Amino acid sequence: MAARVIDGKAFAATVRGKVAEHVAQLKAQGITPGLAVVLVGADPASEVYVRSKGKQTVEAGMHSVEKRLPATASEDEVLSIIEALNGDPDVHGILVQLPLPGHLDESRILATVDPAKDVDGFHISNAGLLATGQKAMVPCTPLGSLMLLRDLHGDLTGMEAVVIGRSNIVGKPMAQLLLRDNCTVTIAHSRTRDLPAVVRRADIVVAAVGRAGMVSGDWLKPGSTVIDVGITRIPTESGKDRIVGDCDYASCAEVAGAITPVPGGVGPMTIACLLANTLTACCRANGLPEPEGLTA
Numbered sequence: 579m580a581a582r583v584i585d586g587k588a589f590a591a592t593v594r595g596k597v598a599e600h601v602a603q604l605k606a607q608g609i610t611p612g613l614a615v616v617l618v619g620a621d622p623a624s625e626v627y628v629r630s631k632g633k634q635t636v637e638a639g640m641h642s643v644e645k646r647l648p649a650t651a652s653e654d655e656v657l658s659i660i661e662a663l664n665g666d667p668d669v670h671g672i673l674v675q676l677p678l679p680g681h682l683d684e685s686r687i688l689a690t691v692d693p694a695k696d697v698d699g700f701h702i703s704n705a706g707l708l709a710t711g712q713k714a715m716v717p718c719t720p721l722g723s724l725m726l727l728r729d730l731h732g733d734l735t736g737m738e739a740v741v742i743g744r745s746n747i748v749g750k751p752m753a754q755l756l757l758r759d760n761c762t763v764t765i766a767h768s769r770t771r772d773l774p775a776v777v778r779r780a781d782i783v784v785a786a787v788g789r790a791g792m793v794s795g796d797w798l799k800p801g802s803t804v805i806d807v808g809i810t811r812i813p814t815e816s817g818k819d820r821i822v823g824d825c826d827y828a829s830c831a832e833v834a835g836a837i838t839p840v841p842g843g844v845g846p847m848t849i850a851c852l853l854a855n856t857l858t859a860c861c862r863a864n865g866l867p868e869p870e871g872l873t874a
């Protein structure tokens with residue numbers, strides 16, 4: 579039987595609606611959550627994401643700040659912008675759009691964001707809090723993926739999860755979140771021996787390696803749930819890029835029980851969760867209860 583298609587676009591719209599409702603309540607108390615996005619350079623995909631972030635921030639009723647620097651900006655210039663945003667009381671969330679130009683030290687830049695305003699959850703102190711099971715800001719793509727899984731399965735306790743990819747942004751935090759939800763978690767990667775056999779054990783597969791179409795249907799346990807985090811742009815003859823995930827959709831959809839499409843799966847959840855994290859950061863900064871169902 580063909581897999582159920584997990585509609586991340588629709589789910590993201592629901593999340594954004596909930597965020598907007600909370601924001602309206604905060605504004606009635608004189609509090610407006612604010613999100614600042616820092617973009618260094620003019621990577622075309624980053625331009626698109628940053629524009630969407632600003633637009634969706636405003637649509638949710640929040641205050642949006644955009645700081646743009648040329649690709650030639652020095653590290654000190656980037657750091658001084660972040661420091662100013664750290665001290666701005668109207669800004670509750672700060673993110674630095676990745677990738678950064680190669681001459682900049684990404685770790686140093688991310689470590690300069692105030693952890694309480696780190697709505698991407700990339701600061702080492704948030705990574706450490708998450709790894710030790712404490713209250714953290716959680717990276718948006720793993721948080722969105724977890725929301726989709728909880729919506730589909732309810733309780734994830736006891737499920738076998740295989741996360742393919744060990745990045746700090748997706749693979750590692752995703753594994754931590756699944757562990758926290760009582761899954762038995764394996765992190766697989768490019769050096770894993772017999773990757774298809776490892777993936778075949780999984781009730782939940784999260785593919786986050788950045789290799790187009792790598793996971794094929796014959797790697798899957800029948801009925802498993804596939805979360806495809808990959809986004810690879812493939813140029814087409816029409817001149818417009820087509821985007822594909824890390825899973826070979828046609829073959830995986832024949833074997834899986836449920837699968838996220840690319841586009842329209844995990845991608846839209848990333849920005850919806852960014853808004854949710856900004857709301858959470860604003861509530862924490864004001865000593866207010868956190869919104870239910872919008873955090874991990």
Ligand SMILES: Nc1nc2c(c(=O)[nH]1)N[C@@H](CN(C=O)c1ccc(C(=O)N[C@@H](CCC(=O)O)C(=O)O)cc1)CN2
Nearest residue numbers: 627673674675676677698718841842843845846848849
């Ligand atoms: N600071 C950050 N940088 C990057 C992150 C991040 O979470 N924080 N993630 C990605 C880019 N990204 C957001 O920044 C992002 C990627 C994809 C989507 C999305 O909605 N994708 C759509 C397709 C859109 C398209 O056609 O390009 C989908 O999958 O349906 C949103 C945000 C790297 N950098």
Ligand SMILES: [Mg+2]
Nearest residue numbers: 680682683684
């Ligand atoms: Mg670098």
